[in-house]
Amino acid sequence: MTEQEKEIVAKASVPMMIANGFRWFFMIIALLILLVLFFGNKIWEEAAWYAAFSGKAYAFLLWDIALMLLSSIVRILFAARYNRIVKKL
Secondary structure, eight states, X not given: OOHHHHHHHHHHHHHHHHHHHXXXXXXXXXXXXXXXXXXXXXXXXXXXXXXXXXXXXXXXXXXXXXXXXXXXXXXXXXHHHHXXXXXXX
């Protein structure tokens, strides 16, 4: 592989890595919220503030999972593009 081809491959992998980073970011946020909700249901199940928090947390979690799904789809598209570029070389 020549230096120019290595640069093309490295440049093509950047969007895939960024989309993967976003996917991991949303996944970690979802995991933390789910852990808080899981243990919160056991610790603060009668607290009024927790009931209000859990409703907002589930709404936030819905959007977080939707963004995680979107970033996964974008990552798959960038991976397909990357594979096409590598296959041409």
